[in-house]
Amino acid sequence: MSWLKRLLTPPLIVLAAFLMWVEEWLWEHLKALTAWVAKFPLIKWFERFIERLPPYPTMAVFLIPGAVLFPVKLAAVWLMTHGHVLIGLCVIVGAKVLGTAIVARLYVICKPKLMMIGWFSRLHDWLIATRNRLYDAIRAMPLYQATRAKLSAIKKTVGRMMHVMRGRRGIGARWRAIRRWLRRRKHLRLSRRAEGVNPSS
Numbered sequence: 248m249s250w251l252k253r254l255l256t257p258p259l260i261v262l263a264a265f266l267m268w269v270e271e272w273l274w275e276h277l278k279a280l281t282a283w284v285a286k287f288p289l290i291k292w293f294e295r296f297i298e299r300l301p302p303y304p305t306m307a308v309f310l311i312p313g314a315v316l317f318p319v320k321l322a323a324v325w326l327m328t329h330g331h332v333l334i335g336l337c338v339i340v341g342a343k344v345l346g347t348a349i350v351a352r353l354y355v356i357c358k359p360k361l362m363m364i365g366w367f368s369r370l371h372d373w374l375i376a377t378r379n380r381l382y383d384a385i386r387a388m389p390l391y392q393a394t395r396a397k398l399s400a401i402k403k404t405v406g407r408m409m410h411v412m413r414g415r416r417g418i419g420a421r422w423r424a425i426r427r428w429l430r431r432r433k434h435l436r437l438s439r440r441a442e443g444v445n446p447s448s
Contacts, residue, residue: 263385264394277344281352297356305360306367312349316342 284290297308319342327335362368385391 264391264398267382267385277348278351278355281348285352294356297353298360300360302360302363305357306364309350309353309357309361312346312353316346 285294297305300308320339323335323338323342325335326332326338362371386395
């Protein structure tokens, strides 16, 4: 079995590095997005309502997204088993992103009340500590570090390309605005000539 372990360990480490990178990126960006969404009056009212709830009702609210999205994921699996693989994958990815966004925001709002529940607080601390130990062990592996370095380099390259493209779009927009202004000026000059008005006036 040692040969199987040697065979499977490298791709699994690369996969873990990719998934951890995606998770970190999603968590940070979705928290920022949901914080922006939370500025809407209805969402602000709902969050204030949650903040007034006792601990256990708060936990019920925290668990609602998973319960609601579970049938959606089952439906996605059903679609995939009936030949609609692409649609099923899109539904699963969409449910994952939406669920992560909602949970990220609810975690921020509900955590103070949830930590008042003794068993939840102990379970939470144990899960976080266990996850950190596993992540630290994986991060210490040279293959993981090389994979993360490659992912970071790809991210920087894509960022530079997007910056250049935005800059080009900005230059293009300014050039198109200048061309529209010149066309309007030419049209106005021709109209004045047709009406017998001196163009220089």
